Amino acid sequence: MNSKQLQNLKKGLRREERKRLRKSRPRRGRLLLSATLLILFLLLAVWLGREPLARWQYSRAQRLFRQQQFSDAIGHLNWVTRLSSGKLNAQARLLTGDILDLELKQPEQAILAYLTLVRDFPRSPLAETALRRAATVYLDRLDDPAGALPLLQRLADARVADADTVRYRIADSYFRLRNYEQARIEFETLLRLYPQTGRAAEAGYRIGICLLLENRTAPAEKQLRDTAGRWPDDPFGLESLFALAGLYERRDELVRARDLLRALRGRYPDKDLLEHRLGQVEDRIRRKKKAI
CATH class of the missing domain: 1.25.40.10 (Tetratricopeptide repeat domain)
Known part of the structure; x- marks a missing residue:
């Protein structure tokens, strides 16, 4: 390779390096902006307090939900679950499950949102609602009565207000699974108890x-x-x-x-x-x- 070819090669390499640097700058800029926003957000949480900031995030999520910006709404609801340790956390998880189920058509993720609510807030009044909705997703969206049965049984054991309807759904689930003997036993139990x-x-x-x-x-x-x-x-x-x-x-x-x-x-x-x-x-x- 002569000196002229070597010079041309060096120039080509320098051009490629300049292109690479130009492409990487916007990405670094975005990462820097995201990191800055995260730091500001955390400082705001310290200054305002976690619960007030969680309420603000929840209000933003509700507004986005009304505007049918469902994915963005879930992003803000996720922040609520990180910031709040009380009632608002449970409300955010329930709304997340509803959006995933009814709007984004992601039934498995909806069930996960509902059941983490039940796991982390078992004494919340919303836990019963979440159990019901998870069971409904199993039955009506996924056609999976086997998945719904343990949730329905928990509701029956808790003696909820409409326990007869829950017992009926248990019996119907066994029928859908073609376990006719157990379905009959459950229908008989329904008539005996109610x-x-x-x-x-x-x-x-x-x-x-x-x-x-x-x-x-x-x-x-x-x-x-x-x-x-x-x-x-x-x-x-x-x-x-x-x-x-x-x-x-x-x-x-x-x-x-x-x-x-x-x-x-x-x-x-x-x-x-x-x-x-x-x-x-x-x-x-x-x-x-x-x-x-």
Whole structure:
């Protein structure tokens, strides 16, 4: 390499170094600005006190939430949880969970926000709300009844005001998991503990369905008959009769099934389904007679 080529190489290297320095300056500037703001923020916290500063951050988060700037709102709520050790901390975590669930569609992160509230503030009135919302996210967003069950059980054990509804959701979760025996036990527990619950007719019907799914047809027949007899005009009383007709049909007791379905005319809410099922049964009866 001659001296001229060497000089050109040096010039090229110097140009590249100048470019690199120009690019790095804005980044260093941003880092310096962030560090300066953090120091000023910490000095402000010392001067004002942590709780007043937390309230200020919470107000900013609420304003950003109303402006639908959800990610920025969560950033300020995170500062609240660092600054406050009291009620405002729990409120910030609950609002964070709500934003993550309903606005940002991040259900797993929402559950984390709710459950850290429950863990760190178990005596807060918001802990019950957070448990409920976490259970709802598991059931309705993630379709994960297994994840919801321990949370629902905690609510049931705490004897919350709507404990009958919580018990119903426990039973329904086991049903969704296809654990029909445990679902039946939970529905029976619901009726035993809360006989006046507004879900009594449905619980009675679903006990009968669980028994059918357990292949226990004799007790299922009795349960469905008892439910229909106790709540004759309730939708689930009528569903019990419809299910009973299906049981008779499977046992090839076609005349009993037909008569029961005919008796439901004008009462069963799904008229088209009733007529379709009745037509099938009557067709089977006709074919059976022809075969004889």
